[in-house]
Amino acid sequence: MSPSVHLLADDWERLRRVYPDRDDRDLARTALALGRKAADAPFEIRVPPNLPKRERVQRLIVMLARSAGGVAVQRFRLVRDRERDARAERVEALTYERHLELDKDVVPPLKLEAKRLRAELRRLEEEAGSLGIDVEAIEPRISWPETIAVDGYEPPKYETNDERRRTAVAFFRRVGGA
Amino acid sequence: MTRAADVLQEAVKALGDLTVPDVATEVPIDAALAHHDEAELRFFLYAGLFALLAEAVADGETPEMAGDGAGVTEEQLEGSLRMVRSAEPGVRYARFERRDATERRELMARMRGREIAVTSEWLIPRLDADIHAYRARIAALQDAIARAGDGPR
Numbered sequence: 001m002s003p004s005v006h007l008l009a010d011d012w013e014r015l016r017r018v019y020p021d022r023d024d025r026d027l028a029r030t031a032l033a034l035g036r037k038a039a040d041a042p043f044e045i046r047v048p049p050n051l052p053k054r055e056r057v058q059r060l061i062v063m064l065a066r067s068a069g070g071v072a073v074q075r076f077r078l079v080r081d082r083e084r085d086a087r088a089e090r091v092e093a094l095t096y097e098r099h100l101e102l103d104k105d106v107v108p109p110l111k112l113e114a115k116r117l118r119a120e121l122r123r124l125e126e127e128a129g130s131l132g133i134d135v136e137a138i139e140p141r142i143s144w145p146e147t148i149a150v151d152g153y154e155p156p157k158y159e160t161n162d163e164r165r166r167t168a169v170a171f172f173r174r175v176g177g178a
Numbered sequence: 179m180t181r182a183a184d185v186l187q188e189a190v191k192a193l194g195d196l197t198v199p200d201v202a203t204e205v206p207i208d209a210a211l212a213h214h215d216e217a218e219l220r221f222f223l224y225a226g227l228f229a230l231l232a233e234a235v236a237d238g239e240t241p242e243m244a245g246d247g248a249g250v251t252e253e254q255l256e257g258s259l260r261m262v263r264s265a266e267p268g269v270r271y272a273r274f275e276r277r278d279a280t281e282r283r284e285l286m287a288r289m290r291g292r293e294i295a296v297t298s299e300w301l302i303p304r305l306d307a308d309i310h311a312y313r314a315r316i317a318a319l320q321d322a323i324a325r326a327g328d329g330p331r
Contacts, residue, residue, distance in 0.1 A: 002206050002207075002209065003206070003207050003208075003209060003211065003212035004204035004205055004206050004207060005204070005205050005207055005216055005219045005220050005223055006202040006203070006204060006205070006216075006220070007202065007203060007205050007220065007223060007224065007227075008198065008199075008200070008201070008202055008203075009199070009201040009202060009203040010192065010198060010199060010201070011189065011192070011224070011227065012203050012205060012227070013203075014185050014188060014189050014227075014231070015227050015230060015231065017185055018182045018185050018230070018231060018234045019230065019234070024205060024206055025206045027230070028205045028206055028207055028223065029207075029208065030226065030230060031222070031223050031225075031226025031227050031229070031230055032207065032211075032219070032222050032223060032226055033226065034225070034226035034229035034230060034233075035221065035222030035223055035224065035225035035226030035227075035229065036222050036226075037229075038225045038226070038229055039221070039222065039225060053252065056252060057236050057252055057255065060232070060252060060255040060256060060259060061229055061232040061233060061236060061255065062229070063259055064228055064229075064232050064255060064258055064259045064262060065225040065226065065228045065229035065232065066225055067259060067262045067263060067266065068189075068190065068193060068224065068225065068228035068258075068262045069221050069222070069224040069225025069226075069227075069228060070221070070225075070266070071193045071194075071262055071265055071266050071269050071270075072193060072224035072227075072228070073217065073220050073221045073224055074269045074270055074273045075193060075196065075198075075269050075273075076220065076224075077273060077277075078196060078269065078272060078273045078276060079196065079198060079199075079200045080200055080202065081276065081277070081280065082200055083200075084280060085276055085279070085280045088280045088283040088284045088287065089280075089283060091283070091284075091287045092283040092284075092286055092287045092290075094287075095286070095287045095290035095291055095294065096286075096290065098290075098294055099290045099293060099294055102294060102297045102298070102302075103297075106297075106302065107297060107301065107302065107305075110302065110305040110306070110309065111305065113309055114305055114308050114309050114312065117309060117312035117313065117316065118312060120312075120316055121312050121315055121316050121319070124316060124319040124320065124323065125319060127319075127323060128319055128322055128323050128326070131323060131326045131327075132326070133322050133323070133326055135319070135322075138315070138318050138319060138322050139318060140311065140314050140315055140318065141315065142311055142312070142315055147308045147311075148301070148304055148305060148308055150305075
């Protein structure tokens with residue numbers, strides 16, 4: 001397979017319209033040579049006005065080639081990265097939703113249930129102890145250090161937009177009334 | 179008839195258009211360049227592409243240009259250069275902004291992905307196991323208390 005470099009199809013097509021009798025390989029070879037020449041030329045902001053017209057035009061061509069080449073590669077990446085940008089946006093939204101779902105709908109009920117059961121368990125152990133039962137002898141036992149401590153757990157509060165609006169209105173009323 | 183000056187104008191104008199189609203074409207290069215940095219080769223090709231368009235404008239050399247009097251012109255090339263220079267900051271900023279936003283999104287997604295994995299594969303199974311153990315012990319304690327209550331009175 002012969003090596004190649006990707007350019008935007010519309011850009012290359014324009015060159016082919018101007019040079020319809022030259023094949024792609026020939027055009028590419030010439031373009032590469034001119035591109036290197038433009039890149040190697042001393043950097044200039046403007047063409048000195050005292051040069052002969054032919055020289056001024058040559059200098060302008062080099063300046064145009066270098067500037068346009070720089071912009072074109074930036075635009076190439078920008079355009080070709082559209083798919084990556086869209087994918088990043090999609091994946092970020094998906095992970096946000098899944099993360100929120102776990103934090104809001106899945107984990108809190110489990111932690112609250114664990115918290116409730118731990119309290120119930122301790123209450124029963126106390127009750128059993130008060131009845132003279134050796135609670136340490138009752139199986140299965142709990143290895144407390146290996147459990148997840150949830151005794152102080154409070155589920156996160158997620159505000160709706162309406163709730164946020166009400167809070168903001170109340171705040172400004174308070175401030176305005178002060 | 180294709181006028182090189184029109185094509186150059188079109189090409190320069192398109193540089194600032196960020197909505198152009200993203201369809202790419204493979205431009206063949208010599209095998210000797212196969213191991214060169216592709217980004218650098220792309221820059222050379224693009225710079226050369228514009229040089230070729232500008233040369234066609236300046237010389238009127240292509241067969242299509244013959245006799246059309248497109249004489250040319252420093253002013254046209256200067257106008258094109260001004261257009262390129264005015265497009266440059268916008269394109270660079272858009273590229274920087276888009277890349278930055280995408281990298282931030284990818285980073286956030288990776289971080290959240292790790293948190294999701296820890297929650298799904300470690301925290302939730304651990305909580306489930308704890309709850310199962312608590313229920314089993316509660317049942318055993320209730321049973322013991324009930325048996326104690328049923329004992330000698």
